[in-house]
Amino acid sequence: MGLIGGSYAKALRRLGVKKIIGVDTDGKVLRQAQEQAVIDEALCGAGPGLQAADVVICSVYPASTLDFVKSAVPFLKSDVLITDATGIKGSLPEDVQRLLTGRMEFIAGHPMAGRQGSGLGMSQAEIFDGANYIVVPAAFNSSGAIEWLSSFAGAIGCGQVVQVDAVEHDRIIAYTSNLPHALAVALINSASYNENTKYFIAGSFRDGTRVADINPYLWSDLFLANRENVLQELAAFSQQLERWREALTVADAQALQEMMREAAVKRKDLY
Amino acid sequence: MGLIGGSYAKALRRLGVKKIIGVDTDGKVLRQAQEQAVIDEALCGAGPGLQAADVVICSVYPASTLDFVKSAVPFLKSDVLITDATGIKGSLPEDVQRLLTGRMEFIAGHPMAGRQGSGLGMSQAEIFDGANYIVVPAAFNSSGAIEWLSSFAGAIGCGQVVQVDAVEHDRIIAYTSNLPHALAVALINSASYNENTKYFIAGSFRDGTRVADINPYLWSDLFLANRENVLQELAAFSQQLERWREALTVADAQALQEMMREAAVKRKDLY
Numbered sequence: 001m002g003l004i005g006g007s008y009a010k011a012l013r014r015l016g017v018k019k020i021i022g023v024d025t026d027g028k029v030l031r032q033a034q035e036q037a038v039i040d041e042a043l044c045g046a047g048p049g050l051q052a053a054d055v056v057i058c059s060v061y062p063a064s065t066l067d068f069v070k071s072a073v074p075f076l077k078s079d080v081l082i083t084d085a086t087g088i089k090g091s092l093p094e095d096v097q098r099l100l101t102g103r104m105e106f107i108a109g110h111p112m113a114g115r116q117g118s119g120l121g122m123s124q125a126e127i128f129d130g131a132n133y134i135v136v137p138a139a140f141n142s143s144g145a146i147e148w149l150s151s152f153a154g155a156i157g158c159g160q161v162v163q164v165d166a167v168e169h170d171r172i173i174a175y176t177s178n179l180p181h182a183l184a185v186a187l188i189n190s191a192s193y194n195e196n197t198k199y200f201i202a203g204s205f206r207d208g209t210r211v212a213d214i215n216p217y218l219w220s221d222l223f224l225a226n227r228e229n230v231l232q233e234l235a236a237f238s239q240q241l242e243r244w245r246e247a248l249t250v251a252d253a254q255a256l257q258e259m260m261r262e263a264a265v266k267r268k269d270l271y
Numbered sequence: 272m273g274l275i276g277g278s279y280a281k282a283l284r285r286l287g288v289k290k291i292i293g294v295d296t297d298g299k300v301l302r303q304a305q306e307q308a309v310i311d312e313a314l315c316g317a318g319p320g321l322q323a324a325d326v327v328i329c330s331v332y333p334a335s336t337l338d339f340v341k342s343a344v345p346f347l348k349s350d351v352l353i354t355d356a357t358g359i360k361g362s363l364p365e366d367v368q369r370l371l372t373g374r375m376e377f378i379a380g381h382p383m384a385g386r387q388g389s390g391l392g393m394s395q396a397e398i399f400d401g402a403n404y405i406v407v408p409a410a411f412n413s414s415g416a417i418e419w420l421s422s423f424a425g426a427i428g429c430g431q432v433v434q435v436d437a438v439e440h441d442r443i444i445a446y447t448s449n450l451p452h453a454l455a456v457a458l459i460n461s462a463s464y465n466e467n468t469k470y471f472i473a474g475s476f477r478d479g480t481r482v483a484d485i486n487p488y489l490w491s492d493l494f495l496a497n498r499e500n501v502l503q504e505l506a507a508f509s510q511q512l513e514r515w516r517e518a519l520t521v522a523d524a525q526a527l528q529e530m531m532r533e534a535a536v537k538r539k540d541l542y
Contacts, residue, residue: 112473132470162470172471175463180475183454185534186511192446192504198541199403199433200443202383204451206541207478213538216531220524227519233463234516238509240457245505248498253491260487263456267484270469270477 001029001039003115004085005059006123009038011156014125021053023068029120038120046071053077055152058084062092062221069096069106078102083149085110087173088225089166093138107145108136108166111158112177118215125157133158136169174229179237181219182230184212272300272310274386275356276330277394280309282427285396292324294339300391309391317342324348326423329355333363333492340367340377349373354420356381358444359496360437364409378416379407379437382429383448389486396428404429407440445500450508452490453501455483 001009001024012020022039023046024030030042043049050056050072058065065084076082082104086092089108096106113131115122133153137146146163153161164172188209197205223230240259247255272280272295283291293310294317295301301313314320321327321343329336336355347353353375357363360379367377384402386393404424408417417434424432435443459480468476494501511530518526 112471114473114475131473134471160470162467164471172468175461176468176471176476177473179461180458180479182512182515183458183479184475185530186508186515187451187454188534188537189511189514189530190446190450190504190507191510192507193537195540196433197443197447199431200383200405200435200447201541202385202402202448204385204455204482205447207481208451208454209534209538209541210478211475212534214531214535216528216535219531220527223519223527224522224524227522231516231519233461234512234519236461236463237457238512239462240460241453241505241509241512243460244453244457245502248494248502248505251495251498253495256491256494257487259456259460260485260490263459263480263483264485264487266459266464267480269466270472270480 001026001033001120002059003118003120003122005057006033006038006120007113007125007127008057008059008085008156009033010123010125011128013038014157015155019052021049023050033120038123046075048075050075051077053080056080056082058082058086061218062086062088062225065092066095066099069099073099073101073104076104078104080104081145081148082106083109083152087177087222089136089169090225091166093136093166094140097138097140105140105142105145107141107149108138109134109149109153110136111153113158117213118218128153128157130157130159133161134169135161135163136166137163138166170226171229174226174233175236178223178226178230179233181211181214182223182234183237184209185214188212272297272304272391273330274389274391274393276328277304277309277391278384278396278398279328279330279356279427280304281394281396282399284309285428286426290323292320294321304391309394317346319346321346322348324351327351327353329353329357332489333357333359333496336363337366337370340370344370344372344375347375349375351375352416352419353377354380354423358448358493360407360440361496362437364407364437365411368409368411376411376413376416378412378420379409380405380420380424381407382424384429388484389489399424399428401428401430404432405440406432406434407437408434409437441497442500445497445504446507449494449497449501450504452482452485453494453505454508455480456485459483 001022020039021041022033023043033039093108111131111133113127135149150161272293291310292312293304294314304310364379382402382404384398406420421432
């Protein structure tokens with residue numbers, strides 16, 4: 001029932017889902033979620049209450065998904081569908097599926113959505129609106145599960161839904177998500193930052209550092225789970241910085257303009 | 272009468288200024304500005320029409336300010352106040368002042384405001400609302416001119432107004448403006464970008480590349496006018512990327528979390 005789990009619950013509520021069970025180890029958060037009618041029932045961990053679930057959405061730290069599923073399996077319906085919201089997949093799909101029994105199935109995926117900060121208080125259904133949703137099927141997945149997650153993504157408000165395998169997923173996300181977060185942190189951590197910086201910034205610095213305020217525990221997990229890919233992206237990015245360094249060193253206006261023209265075309269194409 | 276000049280004219284209109292004279296070499300743009308009542312009079316270059324101006328705001332490419340002022344001086348009031356909107360100052364203040372006669376005075380400054388794209392069509396008074404405005408006094412400036420520009424900035428809607436000398440200004444702007452623009456261009460120009468990238472992006476990539484679509488001619492001027500400082504900022508930024516590379520290489524969760532905690536504190540402090 002954190003930022004992402006809370007947002008799922010609110011989106012499910014908006015969708016008119018009959019029964020939403022919130023699971024969290026923090027009783028205070030569960031009471032809050034119930035008082036705000038975000039959830040119908042509260043569970044402080046795996047237990048018999050999970051028997052009622054047709055679908056389980058794991059929105060926990062990447063390292064905790066396996067532990068939670070392991071503890072939940074004895075209580076789950078024999079044909080339950082489990083999905084997650086983890087930004088890096090690695091061997092998670094196979095690892096989770098291996099824990100399951102009967103006709104239980106795990107189908108991996110996640111929205112390309114988030115917010116600064118953390119916790120139920122920051123959650124909102126609107127984070128899904130128009131966001132990309134990535135479905136990450138594994139060899140063991142049924143077409144039914146893949147289709148279900150794709151249509152679920154649309155139902156909670158997401159825009160484009162794409163499918164990609166786990167290896168390719170993690171490689172792409174290193175560029176489109178991990179790298180921009182690292183750059184934002186690096187930009188604001190520069191030795192040039194000081195207490196007067198704020199009087200000299202405009203939109204470019206504001207936007208470039210927006211995601212510099214992220215949950216360090218969640219994100220160190222994500223970065224480490226994908227570190228080989230992220231290191232490659234840092235190298236590819238550094239090659240671009242080297243283009244800048246060279247063009248500036250020799251005062252090459254043509255080269256600078258060429259980089260900016262290339263970027264402008266790509267940026268327009270994004271939308 | 273481009274993006275910035277047009278925005279000044281619209282902000283002056285909003286403020287209720289009596290007479291706004293637009294100057295541009297492009298007759299079509301001038302007609303447009305007049306039809307839209309953005310300006311009251313149009314001049315296709317320096318000429319007797321400038322005699323009416325109490326204040327002149329030069330919103331041209333950095334390299335063109337001197338040429339325009341040189342051609343305008345014979346027509347200007349003997350106590351005219353001239354200011355600019357140039358993002359990099361260098362020796363511009365002294366160079367312009369040297370061209371002036373009588374009690375004419377040049378006071379440098381600019382808003383920390385802008386938009387993607389270029390041209391009158393993209394201009395709007397609202398770009399100033401709440402933006403920082405930097406006043407860059409030189410040794411020759413009168414306190415009257417400095418005070419005038421500061422209160423003018425507030426009148427057109429800007430928030431915080433700060434004063435800093437030209438050398439310090441350019442050093443700071445290399446970090447707070449030039450660097451974020453270079454990073455945005457570098458991020459989208461990475462070899463990892465391809466036609467499917469758009470399906471895997473979220474807010475972090477969107478924000479990190481927002482200013483990747485900029486006017487290449489204007490910005491190559493700005494970057495080259497400030498290249499020593501920008502090169503230093505690229506070096507300082509690369510040191511941060513090196514921290515990332517080292518932490519990821521040895522899978523140091525503590526180091527990653529420390530960088531993110533440091534960034535989160537700074538980011539919160541910006542607002």
